[in-house]
Amino acid sequence: GSTTKNTATSTSSSGSGSATTSASGSANPNAPLKTGLTVAFLPKQVNNPYFTTSDGGGKTALTKLGETYKEVGTSSATDTAGQVSYVNTLTQQQVAAIAVSAQDAGALCTALKQAMKNGIKVVTYDSDTNPDCRQVFVSQASSEDLGRSEVQLLGKQLNYTGDIAILSAAQTATNQNTWIGFMKDELKKPQYKNMKLVKVAYGNDDAQTSFQQTQGLMQQYPNLKGIISPTTVGIKAAAQYLSGSSYKGKVMLTGLGTPNDMRQYVKDGTVAGFELWDPGKLGQLAAYTAVALSSGQITGASGETFTAGDLGSYTIGASGIILLGKPTVFSKDNIDQFNF
Amino acid sequence: MSETAPAADPGPAAATSKEFRERGFGALVRWDSVVAVVLVLVLLYSFGSVKNFGNSLNLSFLIGNTLPIAIIALPMCMLVASGQIDLSVGSMAGLSGAIMGALWNNGWPIQQIIPICLAVGLLGGLLNGLLVTRLGLPSLAVTIGTLALFRGLAQIILGANAVTDFPEQYLTFGSGRIGSSFVPTAAIPYLVLVVLAVVLLHVSRFGRAVFAIGANEQAAYFAGLRVRRTRLILFALTGLLASATGVFWVLHYASARYDNATGLELSVVAAVLLGGIDFDGGKGTILGAIAGVFLLGTLQNVMSLQDVSAQTQIIVTGVLLVVSVLAPRTARQVRQYAARRRVVSAVKRAASASA
Amino acid sequence: MAGADTGVLGLAGVSKSFGSVAALTDVSISLMGGQVHALAGENGAGKSTLIKTLAGVYQPDAGTVLLNGEPVVFRGPADARDAGVAVIYQEPTLFPDLSVAENIFMGRQPRASLGRVDHKAIKQATANLFARLGVQLAPDDVARGLSIADQQMVEIAKALSFDAKVLIMDEPTAAITASEVARLFAVVRTLRDQGAAVLFISHRLEEVFSLCDSVTTLRDGRWISSEPVSELTEDGLIRRMVGRDLDQLYPKQVAEIGEVALHVERLTREGAFADISFDVRKGEIVALAGLVGAGRTEVARAIFGVDRSHAGAVTVNGRRLRPGSPSAAMSSGLALVPEDRREQGLVMDMPIGRNICLPGLGALGIAGFMLPRRERSRAKDWAKRLQVKYNKLADSVSTLSGGNQQKVVLAKWLAINPHVLIVDEPTRGIDVGTKAEVHRLLSGLAAQGLAILMISSDLPEVLGMADRVLVMREGRLVAQFSRDEATEENVVSAATRSGVGEAA
């Protein structure tokens, strides 16, 4: 993961914006929820189906609470400068809270701190920034759960024998790297002694590159039996390649994907099972969290508890992280019940 | 060029694309001044009727976020005037940022790191320049190659790391502003760069050579100008300022990652084109380039404040580019058509008279 | 209006202006079938503009184009072409990337089955044309890199390939030598006898008199006269063009010949020329004569360093030049006026003033900064000395007439006060009046100690100006004549004599 040097306190500009300061304000769990607040969603990329689903969840929740929802963002997932200027703009517009999925853990910091200094609450979801640049991170699932369960899923499909590889997104993707760390750790367990991780490849979340990386894996490792792709773009590219190649059915594929993307490949037997959380719920939780913060029910300190509508009650964990819950495993049997 | 274009209507034969801009509005208007005037109008409108636009924080955001493009636009303008292009600038900025991050992680003092980054930029620019001038390769091809090469090197050097903990006073330089005014601290050295660039391109002997080389390489060569050396210097300058932009980027966003400034080249090219710099070479002013950069930056800022969606912003950028070349041309075309109509009807009259 | 004597193609009361410059004012002309008609006038008189109006490149501001006596509107060159008008423009306009054969037949290639272009037929037809004109080019040769003269020959071949009713030629002979001219004239006469109407422009008056039947004179864009050539003398024609009598045409001043200024020794460039050695002394004008393609331009380019020589050495004032470096050549006092003004001599889109000041920028500023006042005064001074006809110094060179562009090229190089001057076709396209002025200028500079190497296809100019004539053939120096020995016969026979007993 990120090897940021930990001199965070010294870099936080003029002190007042840092998470510690705002968390030291007092929380009133019984404060009434304010209405009419504007909560802005700033996804990594607009028009990305995954984020459209999650932000749609946020919109549902906000409408229910009587708040105003808005979504802004860049059309490219690697336009960090664009994301920064959106944070700046939202600061100018004095929204109540920003829910942001950060393209870059560090680059948004200055701008987000500016926002917090101006009284705006900052929630990150899906992809975090440095902890001192936001109040709460709404995490889709625990990294540990995700990492380990994917290995378990593949192990079952392979009967615990054979070479495996990982097809990740970008080399810089922090969440990917954390998951991969847990995957490697899981593989150390004795039941995986016949499974060998031969390679981690990166498809840059680009269909064509992921394609070619999959081809390369096949050619380079004739004994490859399984691939884990913990990214939605990677897994569907790999599935499409496998489904049209001579390796179909011989090489197992699992990872993180959306049911709509993967339906065809589950049905034609390319993929036996994969998993994901419900992005819509992720967005809802981010929205509830933002409103709770703005209403003063929570401040972002660990141990605080609040109610997120029908999602139930959530408690803020260490370093301001809220966990959505366990991911769902999709297979032939249940995939038709989902539509996102 | 800084002379006003002649008030001539050369007829269709001389209406090559090179001339169209200046001829478009006749002798009255030069394209770069048009862009500058449009910029001023947009600013006036925004101050008047866009909420939150005029406060100094927003203006400092606007200027600060536009500075990276504005810095690179200076040497790019000259390079393009000499008939070449450098698409590797974004990658060079990324590489210099990556080096900055990697060295900082290894405990180097920042006073040493920054000169090293700049030196790498200079070397990268020289590499582009040497491949273009000594091997005679097309600059477009070379710099598409180095676009991948520099970004790849950045990836090798910094890998997945993101470095954020640079010293406070440097970060303040990168993102702070002077007092509570709207002027970002970094704008001051930028103004110095602008003055240097204007002098270099429009006042010095070097600048004369640049324009001549861009407009007709062979004639310049026959006039004893050092074609290759001039271009080499321009490439080196571009590399140098691209790496300076990389350093600024890291400080401004407080983040060194290998993919910093991805795609910056297209923004620079779009802005420079909008500023009336002709990619056939031989034409363009620093003023035009800067006006183009800030016009795009301001429009984006205003549109974001007005909650215009990203998609629509993209379309507006595109339409602006198309209009920038089409508007002068259309005016001309209409005039010509009218003139032709006159002649044709005169002929018809003559024909009917003789019948 | 239509009648037997209206002519095939003509203009009636045509005016055309470019902004504030009136290029043509109320001009009428009529071309008859079976006649060669000359168009005469000083540089900038409006000849090329007239031709482009006839060819549909320009639409007249007022007046009409007449085809067989009827008014027509040519909306573009294609219309004129379809009406049977073939044009050779003043500046060759070839497609550099394509073969000369394709250049000639572009847009009207003969076709084989399925509408395919018949490449073989194109080559064959080109070979035939070239044979007829005596051009030593292969149909497959690429147009890029051809000398101006060869380009001109390709243009001529193109125009002839049309079997046009009207053939218009804007200074086709400016860059070619007597033998090519003779061939061209033979072909033109054949066409005329077959009934074609021909319009011919040249600043070489003897050509007008030997080829043409009638002549129209323009001055400052106005029609002056149209009359049969047989009723005119050269002086009469000059008076009509210039409006006054002219001084001596080749005013050679006596100059003191000094020490060697340019020393060329065994210079060789593979594929172009071999083993060239000669000297040019201070005060001396040495002419390099020869046929088109003899390698004269290539020698000049190699001396100046634009092309790299493969063997041999060039010494200027005792200093040996670094090969392949024009900037080094210039700093030791060498200057080259190139033959191709549009590609090499001028930056067409730059102002006239900037062009004149382009070489030797160093003298026009302080510490690398330009001093606009110095620039302007140099430009003004030299534009005046060479009688450039221009509107504003800030106008781009492309708005000048061909001859005036050539004057700018000369001005540009004379302005830097070289020690050794190489001029390649210095008076190409310059009218008689200014030509005398240029000759006076060159001769005067020689008298002050300048060494001049002059390449010219204009034999009278060579004989009139040179102290010594060197003759090249097929890439080699084959003869040398002193001013007294040099006669037209001598030079021509040295330039054309076939291989018998020639030095290897």
Place this chain on the structure above:
Amino acid sequence: MTATVPLQPETAGQVRPSATHRLVDTLLRLREIALVGVIAVLLIGTQVDNSRFLSEQGVKDLLLNAAILVLVACGEAVVVMTRNVDLSVGSILGVAAFATGDVLKGGGSVVVAVLAALAVGVAFGLLNGLLVSFGQVPSLVVTLGTLYIIRGVDSLWVGSRQITAADLSPGFLSFGHGGVGAVPWLALLAVVVLIATGVFLRNYRTGRDFYALGSNPEAARLAGTPVRRRIIQVYILCGALAGLAGCLYMARFANVDSGTGSGFELTVVSAVVVGGVAFTGGSGSVYGAALGALLLTSINSMLPSLGISSVWVQAIDGFLLLLAIAVDRVVAVRIARTLRKRSARHV
């Protein structure tokens, strides 16, 4: 020959190059040979290291990867030959791919889908062509503008929708990866289009006009070439090929959204440049561009296959690209020198 003309030059003495010499000359002049050489060296080198690289599946993958790029590069090359450029191909490809998917998803037939993609391509090509030719304005600016505009329109139209494999018929999907032996349908289609374009450029007046236009626009106008019409035609051709490529993209990747094809223009331009089509216009061939495309995609297939860490891929990619154009250039210069010396000896 007309005997009336004096000073007949002597031609009899000239040594005519022999037939074999001429063959060698022609071969040497073919710039494409150098590219084929570079590609062969790379492929064989990889094969030596990894014997599965050129297996049936491996070859198929190579060709599949190249097919889409070849199509677009072919169209782009024609535009570049006329001294113009089309930067909007990536955006056009994106819209066309989604249009294909939209038709198929709605139960439309494959023929209609292909026609829809072509129609989208032709429409945007026409837009580009009209804008560029209308005012003879620099195509770089115009198509950079339409790159943004078309992408914006695409995003507005598509929004966050996407078409996935489940929306497509099995027949269309198998067209995306099926073929005869190691040769996929997509590659066959690309080759047919390529050869047709090549023949058209070489053997038809319109094709020759494209070269003329790029070589010297002013001269083309004076020669009576209908300049505007030709420019519109090349843009329509390029747009149509980008549209067709969008259709193939759909078949191949079975997944499109509003971002499909972003940044593709740079790859296309590199393929064209590597393929020796000069941006100054008038020269080059579509075969060169196709080889350029093949070279680029081969490099990208080769590196993973050699097991080179993805961290290094981009740098090596850039380096090899530079190396390829440099080698190509050096070889070309050498050949030119050889030919010149040879012709010098012939005189």
